[in-house]
Amino acid sequence: MKRNVTLVRFFLNVGKENTDVSNHYMPSRGICVEKCIYAVAESPEQIPQGFVKFTDGHSIFVEAKWLANTQSLFRGKTKPHCLKLVINGFYEPSELRNTTAMMLLKTPVGQALKAYGITSIGMDGTEVVRAINSKIGTMCRAIKENRKSK
Numbered sequence: 001m002k003r004n005v006t007l008v009r010f011f012l013n014v015g016k017e018n019t020d021v022s023n024h025y026m027p028s029r030g031i032c033v034e035k036c037i038y039a040v041a042e043s044p045e046q047i048p049q050g051f052v053k054f055t056d057g058h059s060i061f062v063e064a065k066w067l068a069n070t071q072s073l074f075r076g077k078t079k080p081h082c083l084k085l086v087i088n089g090f091y092e093p094s095e096l097r098n099t100t101a102m103m104l105l106k107t108p109v110g111q112a113l114k115a116y117g118i119t120s121i122g123m124d125g126t127e128v129v130r131a132i133n134s135k136i137g138t139m140c141r142a143i144k145e146n147r148k149s150k
Contacts, residue, residue, distance in 0.1 A: 036089035080131035093139035101132035
């Protein structure tokens with residue numbers, strides 16, 4: 001019984017800042033992706049029910065419903081566009097300000113995104129880096145546009 005309480009605490013601590021979806025980034029045009037609630041766990045026993053491994057070889061677990069919904073948006077899209085949709089779920093524009101793809105790829109989530117792009121989407125490493133840099137640029141422009149409109 002104590003183990004279940006610990007698991008819930010673990011999830012709440014890990015996903016605490018990821019559970020607020022009220023201020024989630026919604027692009028002014030294009031496809032909107034829900035905020036991804038994820039957990040970092042070393043073993044599947046530590047993750048809450050309804051979560052699945054994001055990609056093999058990494059300890060990032062995402063909600064199965066979010067992953068299925070996001071993957072359903074891939075139809076007819078280019079590979080870089082698919083990866084950018086996934087990035088929209090993981091990051092807010094303010095989180096990627098003053099960041100490069102190489103800096104992002106040093107984080108556990110960034111490494112998992114790269115592995116997902118390579119294994120699940122079928123991109124190569126340089127395509128992943130270009131797509132991430134492009135997405136960072138788009139999100140930085142979104143911040144600037146938002147400031148201008150206020």
